[in-house]
Amino acid sequence: MAYASLLSLAQTLEQILHPQDQYRNLHHTEQQIMRSLHEKVNFLVDFLDVISPKSSENISGLKGRIRDAAYEADDIIESNMSNQTVSEWEQKYEGLQKVIEELTSISEELVKMMERNNLEIVKPRNNFPPACSTYRNAIVGMEDEICSVKDQLIGSSSERNIISVVGMPGLGKTTLARKIYDDSVIASHFDVRAWATVSQNYHVQEVLSRLLHSIRGFKQESSQDSAEKLAENLYKCLKDKRYLIVLDDVWDGEIVLKVKSLLPHDSNGSRILLTSRLENVAEYADPNSIILQMSFLYTDECWGLLRGLVFGEECCPPELEELGRKIAHHCRGLPLSIVLIGGLLYKAERTREYWSYVEQNINAEHYGYFSIQGIISFYYYQLPHHLRACFLYMGVLPEDYEIRRSKLIKLWVANRFIKPERSKSSEEVAEEYLKDLIDRNLIMVRECNYSGEIKTCCIHDALREFCQMKTKEKFNSDDENLTEVHDNLRHISILSDLKNQIPKFDLADNLDLRIRSVTYFFGNSPHGTYFVKSFRLLRVLDALTIWFDEFPIVIVELETLRFIALTYWAKHRIPSSISKLRNLETLIVNPGKLRSIFNTSFLPLEIWKMSRLRHLLFVISFLPYPTDALNGGTFAPLENLQTLTNVINFRWTKEVIQMMPNLKKLVISYEHDGRTEWSSYCFDNFVHLLQLEVLKCFFFGKSYIKYQDPLPVNFAFPQKLRRLTLSGCRLSWKIMTVVGSLSNLEVLKLKYHAFEGPVWESNDGEFRRLKLLLIHMTDLEHWKVDEMHFPNLERLSLQYCYNLVEIPSGIGKIPILQKIELCECSTFVVISAKFIEEEKTRLGNNGFRIVHLL
Secondary structure (H helix, E strand, O other), rough: OHHHHHHHHHHHHHHOOOOOHHHOOOOOHHHHHEEEEHHHHHHHHHHHHEOOOOHHHHHHHHHHHHHHHHHHHHHHOOOOOOOOOOHHHHHHHHHHHHHHHHHHHHHHHHHHHHHHHOOOEEOOOOOOOOOOHHHHOOOOOOOHHHHHHHHOOOOOOOOEEEEEEEEEOOOOOHHHHHHHHOOOHHHHHHEEEEEEEEOOOOHHHHHHHHHHHHHHOOOOOOOOOOOHHHHHHHHHOOOOOEEEEEEEOOOOOOHHHHHHHHOOOOOOOOOEEEEOOOHHHEEEEEOOEEEEEEOOOOOOHHHHHHHHHHOOOOOHHHHHHHHHHHHHHHHHOOHHHHHHHHHHHHHHHOOOOHHHHHHHHHOOOOOOOOOHHHHHHHHHHHHOOOHHHHHHHHOOOOOOOEHHHHHHHHHHHOOOOOOOEEOOOOHHHHHHHHHHHOOOOOOOOEEEOOOOOOOEEOOOEHHHHHHHHHHHOOOOHHHHHHOOOOOOOOEEOOOOOOOHHHHOHHHHOOOOOOOEEEOOOOOOOOOHHHHHHHHHOOOOEEEEEEEEEOOHHHHHOOOOOOOEEEOOOOEOOOHHHHOOOOOOOEEEEEEEOOOOOHHHOOOOHHHHHOOOOOOEEEEEEEOOOOOHHHOOOOOOOOOOOOOEEEEEOOOHHHHHHOOOOOEEOOOEEEEEOOOHHHHHOOOOHHHOOOOOEEEEEEEEEOOOOOOOOOOOOOOOOOOOOOOEEEOOEEEHHHHHHHHHHOOOOOOOEEOOOOOEEEEEEOOOOOOOOOOEEEOOOOOOOOEEOOOOOOOOOOOEEEEOOOOOOOHHHHOOOOOOEEEEEEEEEHHHHHHHHHHHHOOOOOOOOOOOEEEEOO
């Protein structure tokens, strides 16, 4: 954590020294000490950036000193940022001067060691193969097991059989199950498929919620529904359908019995597939369960998998093959070990010297699972310093937890794990870090969105265990020991209700704790964030799982907060005092169960003073128009704002757009009252949001039966737009050319009469990059199109298109079309989809699928 502590301190110093962000004028002495400290910190950051991982082992003794010194300086500065008197700052000079002396001493030692030991400078390899196989696709040696399980799943038995895949961690049970789950033959055989990861500490309610969420097209409003309600919904979704239920990572047979008892049994060949480390779990769930015992890979299979991970379709250079086989042998037939080493070698220099170094260091004496931790440890110390904190932070997540990519990025940025770059935003740099960790097979992709972008990701249990072990002094995920919080602890992950822990926590003795982030992963607690006021230097408060009746006003005193995520039960106003949080970057407000106008978040006018805001995410929110700001008030442009979601009835004047020039994602809605002219909202000014990439616009009338007046035809969009959702616009199909001309558009969703009229005739040169088209609830009858109009379309979704005569044959001729989704469409549409499927099959495109949504 030495590098991460330096990054954090560097950003704190830059904030102090940057003229635009000064809270007060620094006098000469302050400037001198801050600039001197900044210089020392930047030298060490640059040094760690360029030193090779191999040489980094030689300076491991100094990293603890670097970390402690950087933490000390960061704590001193941030704990006094709000102080206004010179005397209060002068009291801290002695401490900062000692830090400068320590960092100077460390720098001198590093230079001497570099000269004495000829420490190597890192040489990153930039020319990678076109594609690298990742862990989720690593199935070498599993072909027989996959065929065996598939045969059992699609077998002729009408009974609802349970098939179990068991084996020790790292053998690829989940990989195999996922491969089978996504197989086109399996997808076409079963009417409905559902997946839930169970894990060691599970709740039946959460398992049922995950099953419902994974069923395609199911509108699951809230995971807070009762178990009885969830079970009822699940039963309705599966009744009279052949289904496949996957329960992944099962530790207790009781959950299998419970889920099994809630599922319909229609003697139609439905199946339950479970994975577990324990064979007795499968036997307990069903004595007649078909059990597949996963085995270790053979030597040749190990080398085949490793070679594919490192070289893709390329050939392995002859001078590396012998070493590669030895490395594969040391992995002891365990796929996880091979995948990790494959990720390491894929990113490293392809030299005999480095491969020999790897071969010598992973020659573990132990077989099986215990050798994994040794390999992970070796791999960790080969990581570039800038990736280490981001990887270790995954240890705060619960077992098998899937985190949204967008949220993980925000958390990394708020915790200051990301090194700023002049030409990129911190979020863009963080995206590159995430991609790098995925390429290295350290983070796994779990779900992608329609356009192929990562939606959720997770970490393997073995890697999570390493992260927790490595960070036990800086991270705490064991809420049973929360009372043992100590000064060195920086991050707390709370995995269960604290109602029995809070009384043991003596706030009087813990008023200056150095905690930087608190994340809750449990349900409601009456204690809420009662104890976080002890953490005066807190940067991240993620409390979405705690439900508040009103804004927890205590948090506005935590001036170092950069990330806040809260859940409200009822209608509420964000207090104007939130502007005291001058460092706040992300504010997320969730309404809990009730999603209606009563959950509107009323933002104060003072929100326009918070110039550091980067992301504002709400379910429904009212953002006041910055009248005072435009009349010369003491407001600052929200130049850093990138995300603004679910703002209602907001006017997009040119002055407002100038105040948020870097907006990348915008979700807005409007309720037509019959009096306000659409033109007053200035929709044509969207074209001036030059950085906008994602736009979702929802328009509602007072009645859901009688729609409001159509929008004006001067609707315009910026050219950078990649994803567009329109709902309730009632625009004419004739002006679809405005959308079709967007050169970067990849996803288009048209909902609730977004466009109206009986005929849509698309034109040449439009929708050149569109991958997904969704048309939901329309009066469209005739759609005239050929394959040249949508050359990159991969997925077409038609929902509630009752009047549509057919799917144009031109759509079926698009070479890369992979899927057509249908829901409540006319018989003629279904027939034309079947015809397209037959043509695709005849032409050898067996990957094409028709999916009927529920």
